[in-house]
């Protein structure tokens with residue numbers, strides 16, 4: 001058998017592969033280059049006949065693989081096309097296919113996977129053999145992406161992925177995303193005859209010595225998301241900072257110089273958010289426990305983020321007292337609550353179990369954030385970008401959520417609309433200043449524009465829900 005060093009393109013093709021993808025995707029990739037097709041005619045399948053390719057193009061050679069085969073030489077210049085398996089696989093690659101995966105992965109060739117990086121399962125890869133999954137530089141998906149495409153750890157297999165929907169999925173099989181239609185149905189107009197009281201008084205419990213910034217950014221985001229009145233509860237040392245950075249907010253100073261320590265009365269507040277930059281001091285842990293119990297007793301809507309979650313994780317008996325709260329963990333924070341997880345699929349499922357068990361709403365933050373309801377349903381948020389991978393971005397989200405809860409949006413409305421607008425503001429910032437230089441403050445800066453654009457879309461498409469019950 002020829003070694004492939006003389007071929008520019010090496011194609012590993014399984015006879016079960018959709019033939020329409022062959023002509024639509026693989027042929028154009030080969031173009032006029034010399035190519036060899038290693039054709040695996042799998043048992044019980046009709047033999048795939050590619051003689052028409054050979055006839056059409058003298059540069060294409062087809063080699064049918066029935067048993068052992070001499071592996072081709074794959075160089076840096078070779079283009080490898082992986083057309084072995086799509087997302088239908090239920091068992092890890094084994095035997096010859098596993099050997100092909102290892103061969104490809106140990107090469108420096110450019111790899112394009114069609115349908116899926118062969119070997120990757122569509123959702124749960126817990127039982128997979130990760131060494132037997134082809135690592136592509138590019139993946140051309142022939143149907144809408146399954147859940148696995150939205151998990152960080154699968155990106156080395158997928159490479160840069162794009163969708164060419166040759167075999168579109170049924171609506172019910174699609175990964176659920178929050179849509180713009182959904183959020184414009186949620187967003188409510190401001191009433192002409194309204195006043196600051198109409199839009200709620202929120203309490204932000206945040207900040208400590210050295211972390212005034214987290215509090216400041218959450219506060220600014222609240223103020224730029226329509227809250228009526230905002231009070232910041234923060235340690236004494238940060239008083240001047242907040243009076244200057246957000247003069248619109250009132251500052252209620254803790255008796256402690258450097259951290260949150262006071263037992264608070266939440267009467268009169270429409271919502272409370274706790275956690276950004278709070279620190280982990282013992283006094284703060286005691287004060288937080290009191291705050292959680294107080295909100296539970298009074299039915300005050302509660303949002304818990306950052307160090308609020310980190311402290312909570314040390315007091316599992318309090319999980320029973322956070323019913324109805326919104327939690328906004330990043331992957332490391334959620335694992336403090338649900339235990340270490342081996343992969344994103346397990347983490348998502350344990351987060352869902354946590355939401356169901358303790359009747360909480362969770363925003364599992366990441367490149368694609370999941371919003372999870374206590375009934376176990378979830379949606380992915382479609383907005384946002386990698387420019388938001390910068391300190392303080394999450395604090396901004398907490399501020400937005402506080403503003404929305406204070407304005408009377410339900411938890412479910414709040415998590416969907418809040419994550420959507422947070423990502424949209426990030427997208428507008430990226431558009432204007434670029435992803436490298438943008439900071440969390442840029443997300444805040446573009447929040448008003450994001451709200452404006454979304455409101456205008458709502459007005460245009462659904463009359464801004466003028467006939468639904470508006471705020472309060």
Ligand SMILES: NC(=O)C1=CN([C@@H]2O[C@H](COP(=O)(O)OP(=O)(O)OC[C@H]3O[C@@H](n4cnc5c(N)ncnc54)[C@H](OP(=O)(O)O)[C@@H]3O)[C@@H](O)[C@H]2O)[C@@H](O)CC1
Pocket residue numbers: 210211212213214215275276277278279306307330331332333365366367391392393394395
């Ligand atoms: N200006 C201010 O005042 C600011 C104050 N802040 C306040 O700091 C406090 C501590 O919060 P925290 O989030 O920085 O620390 P922690 O919870 O230990 O975890 C962070 C580590 O987890 C990891 N990691 C892995 N994957 C990840 C992912 N997808 N998303 C996120 N993280 C991921 C990653 O580790 P690595 O991958 O680098 O090993 C990362 O370093 C909290 O109160 C917060 O409000 C900040 O908001 C910043 C601005």
Ligand SMILES: Nc1ncnc2c1ncn2[C@@H]1O[C@H](COP(=O)(O)OP(=O)(O)O)[C@@H](O)[C@H]1O
Pocket residue numbers: 306330365366367368369383384385386387388389390391392393394395396397
């Ligand atoms: N690559 C990314 N793409 C989209 N959103 C991102 C990305 N990286 C981070 N984000 C968003 O930015 C926020 C980061 O939150 P978090 O980790 O709590 O930051 P911090 O604690 O510094 O405020 C989350 O809402 C997350 O979804």
Ligand SMILES: [K+]
Pocket residue numbers: 082083084085086113114115116117118
């Ligand atoms: K494939």
